[in-house]
Amino acid sequence: MKEYGGYFELENFRGNEYHRQAIRLNSARNSIVYLMRAKKINKLYIPYFLCNSVKNILIKHNLIFEEYHIDKNLRPILENKLKNNEYVLIVNYFDQLQDIEIQEFKGAYNNVIVDNTQSFFRKELQGIDSFNSCRKFFGVPDGSYLYTDSVLTENLERDKSYERMIHLLGRFEVDASSFHSFFSKNDAKISDIPLKKMSKLTKNLLSGIDYDFAFEQRMNNFNLFFHAFEKENVLNLTPGKFCYPLYIENGEYIRKKLIEKKIYVPILWPNIQYSEGASELEKSFAKDIVNLPCDHRYDENDVKFIIEEVKRCIN
Known part of the structure; x- marks a missing residue:
């Protein structure tokens, strides 16, 4: 039942999100989970130069993976020919990959997923799966935008983010060092949250950014x-x-x-x-x-x- 009157909640921002056409999920890691399920991926090639959280989530979901190296220019060294239902995760380190390079990787390996967690402003490239991380760029507790033409038929629950806000509010009004432990705890929580839709709170905050x-x-x-x-x-x-x-x-x-x-x-x-x-x-x-x-x-x-x-x- 809808509530009327009483005290005010957080203001409802009326601006536009940057990625209005993307699928809204609760974390970048879960964008990988979404693609694993939607595309029925059997094996994923991932770089050694990557945080353990990606490897851990692949292990958690019993997905076979193999690691590859990168060169001095942060580009993949990968000579394997991918089989059906095998994909390669290409990380856009420090927002350095150009669109033409990504399209060349698509031509070489076909089954490509681009990790744009360090490149929030990169939008969709036709026919190429990609995702980003909202909290790596802005003061929001979680969230990821996913571009893919593969739709997961599961009915996903919507996440709730209010318990992940204290480090953001604390740094806003006090300082970073006093709330770093809360930031670390939030990082740990993000590692374990199941695949869900982006929360109303995160979506609202992302609608108020210039x-x-x-x-x-x-x-x-x-x-x-x-x-x-x-x-x-x-x-x-x-x-x-x-x-x-x-x-x-x-x-x-x-x-x-x-x-x-x-x-x-x-x-x-x-x-x-x-x-x-x-x-x-x-x-x-x-x-x-x-x-x-x-x-x-x-x-x-x-x-x-x-x-x-x-x-x-x-x-």
Whole structure:
């Protein structure tokens, strides 16, 4: 029964989502689960250079997988010819893959799934399955947009996200360090939530974002970092909008010094450094890529401050 009157709930935002035509799910991991079921995937090729959560969810669902390596340009090294119902997960690291490259992978392997968790603004490419992660780009508790022409016939329950909001509200009104433990707990919860539709709360929050501003600010900030570290960075980069990945000797030391100054530059996948199968290059990526924040929370002065601190560490 509908309720009337009483106290107000969170305001209902009237803006538009960026991915209005996509399937709305509750997490990027569950976008993989959706595709596994909808496409009846027998085997999935995944990169070694990836967080354990993807591997864990494949094990949980009894899916056969095989790992492959990436090269110095973060592109897959995969020579296997895929059989029917075998797919390859290609990760768009740091928003660096161009559409033409993705289409070439489609031509080479046919059964391709693109992991755009680091490329929120990448929209659908015709005939290619892809998904992203909302919380990697914006202050929302969960959520993923999936592009696919395979429809799962199951009647999915809608998720609820209100219990995953405390770290977002805490950082908004206090600071990040005081609520980092809640952020970590939320990460753990996301790993275990079953496949569901995106929550009403997450969808509503995503309807209140100025996407044009976020896109432009991220691009501008990335370009400031790009010009500042073009000579130092070993990676050959094109403009991106996730973070600025500075791959540099003694990156691990630089990261520690920046964190001491409350410039939080996480290791995206710390498990890689201890992986038996990962190559030395992949372990070096994990250890020495310094992921500098270029998102829309920061303006030119903020970025210049970070650049100065990094150069001080280098020198």
